[in-house]
Amino acid sequence: MTTPPPADEALTPPPGCPAHGLGPDGVRRLYGPEAEADPKGLYEKLRAEHGAVAPVLLHGDLPAWLVLGHRENLDVARTPSRFSRDSRRWTAFQQNQVSPDSPLMPMVAWQPLCVFADGEEHKRLRGAVTDSLELFDRRGLRRHVTRFTDQLIDNFAAAGTADLVSQFAEHLPMLVMTQLLGMPEEYGPRLVEAARDLMKGTETAIASNDFVVATMRQLVERKRAAPGSDLPSWLLQAGLTDDEVLEHLRLILVAANETTVNLIADTLRMVLTDRRFRANLSGGHMTLPDALDQVLWDSPPLSAVPGRWATGDTELAGRTIKAGDMLLLGLAAGNVDPQIRPDLTEPLYGNRSHLAFSSGPHECPGQDVGRAIAEAGIDTLLMRLPDLQLAVEEDQLRWTSAWLSRHLAELPVEFTPRRPKPKGMSAVAGVSHQDPVRPPRPEYVTAVEQVGSQPRRPWWNALTARLRRRKSPT
Template sequence: MTTTDGPFETTLDGSLTPPPGCPAHGLGPDGIRRLYGPEAEADPSGLYEKLRAEHGAVAPVLLPGDLPAWMVLGHSANLTAMRNPSRFSRDSRRWSAFRNNEVAMDSPLMPILAWQPICLFADGAEHRRLRGAVTDGLDRFDRRGIRRHVTRFADQLVDGFTGAGTADLVAQFAEHLPMLVMTQLIGMPEEYGPQLVAAVRDLMKGTETAFASNEYVAQMLRQLVERKKAEPGNDLASWLIQHEAGLTDDELMEHLRLVLLAANETTVNLIADTLRMVLTDGRFRANLSGGHMTLPDALDQVLWDSPPLSLIPGRWAAIDTELGGKQIKAGDMVILGLAAGNVDPEVRPDLGTPLYGNRSHLAFSGGPHECPGQDVGRAIAETGIDVLLTRLPDLRLAGREDELNWSGQFLARHLTELPVRFTPGRPKVPAARVAAEPVPGATRVAEPEVPVQPANLPRQRRSWWCVLTALVRRG
């Protein structure tokens, strides 16, 4: 037996169940719009505005497999969902679709949303225990120390292409810098950086060798945990091991991987989008070079206009409740619309007005699950871009802005390349000598090779963030 609740049929247990679907295009059953497929890929921002015009602050949508959910489009409504875990839980086991076995085992949503014992899927005391260990560790970093790491690696990356006079700032800069810095912050030896960058780029692109690359990253982190138990240092791995939360070895490894990969993906996007804005918006570049705005101001503007993640699927109604004028049933999924909330006319009636220094955007989420590494990410992006623009002051786009391409429109838009030209220069330090110089005090250990083809490893459930980043990268 069902009752009608807006565009959905609502069963007695409160789950949202659409009628049998139709082919995967913009409209699903009963005219409900899909968050995936050609329409979403062609113009995600346009799709969000259609949903806002039709439904207001909260809209019914369909996910892959035509599974129903509610997308939050309003800025205030997003904050309500973020800040009220008693109403909107992070525990995916509450999802009606899971309880009713409506999600196929091979669904692309399974690795993203299937519950795991990490802080992202925890509420209450367990969330405080796990999240507290991560935030306490991240808060111990010396920001000047982070900037020294960023400056050193940014200089090395620029040295690698400065003599050519051309570069792709996505493939040769943005996709390398965050991971090189993060490997140092979590306590990896210096020589692991390039291999880990290659492995993470591979698994995030969802290639045929992504599973083997994921296993490589996991193996490196397991070795790191064992080494830091015997030889602790001033790094995140050691601080997590020593934390009073008493993390298990699996919790240590999984949260280190979470920090490593989540920081990498979001910071890559932040660097790439900020550089794009600098290179394509004349007013932006003029304000920056003329001292009318600072790089932190620039990052704030980009976080409003192009948040690193457009959507966060992952709140579930704990009780029957109301949000944005819609009746949400217990067990319904609620999707945080970060990009849509950032352009809500209630908070931005004039999208052309600069928002320098305004940090009330939704890019880092909010409430108990607000991004704990946002300061680290901002420091990497800000310092790296500053080094790049200082080293290459006449940097300019090679080609037209309308020739730039993006991939992955379900959870985020990822700039695929950013070709530039500049006056060729000379490296600050010979690249060969930089590569040969170890970090003082670094311990050299045996490092396994990244497999060229997937290894014959026992089949394991892929971690949610690995598949999430693969989905993000796929066009």
């Protein structure tokens, strides 16, 4: 009879086990429980061990390079001649090392998308996307955001408590996107679930991707027969094929939802908890755009983006990159690169040189729309509930992580219970949905509306007063 190992050894998986953070030859895994428990800590371990570019293992222990340096991320993103977006170049694909049911497939398998194209083909596809996005009525976009924000708030306003992740942030972006895509609102909840599952790279990612694709295919067929004033119709009118429109809608839906959910949740968290913001709020200098800028630096909506594929043997930060190697843009790691941010406590209001939306020819084309949804939604929420405060201690907040993103699990808040708004009323008292929406304050002008505004009492006055009462001795 063999002697059992000590209890702590029995619970520790061996190095070759997928649950362990180290794979063959001691290369760190970018997936699994250890990596997901502390992704930021993992990035710093990799930086300490390897510098600006580190070898990592993806699902199935497939090798890749994670770019950790800010300058190196820009180098990769801005030089498609060296680092292509065409995933068919990946050595793992060419050697049949990626199984058809791999959770990587929805994100890296080649598709007729601008994100997988280079050169003239990229210009053609991306041009159709950017031209179509520019056709949106920005005032109409704000009306959609305001209306859905009011609806979501009305669902919990009378309770005096809410979880702003599950009851607000996880629903608002997809509800707005259903309008931009010309879809019924009831599509939203199931698409939210499928889109998030797809981004996590779980065992059900393939099935979730199939659901999204089937939904988008039906939508394209309807818009081909009966076009409207929406993104699918404009993409079809721009000359894209049905398959090209379908894939771009899938990309926009999945990427826009996950990134905007995370942006809304993390911005609300920082506004409610960060002492730097409290100090600025009490001084009256803090604006919501400032908060968004800081979040995009400290907690980018996507931690990493796959991928780029080396067009030939090359060097990056002293590393020899072979032709066909995959590289991942480490957006979160690059944003805290000590070479450009030696002091992470220094505010970065108005500084938009972060990597949150990538850079170069493949920089996110919908970043203004995503930021506009977050800004208008948070603004409306804070006006409706000006005494909003965190219902738990900050150190009780928890995140869930996957290989591409870090998601705030919940954000419990409390506030004075309020009655739902009368039906047909917008966030601005006395204005119906059929009436023109008043423009936002000058400091809130973004891609939502490029117009002036009438002054109104800043939401942060009430929030600051509430914080001061909490700090006052009893």
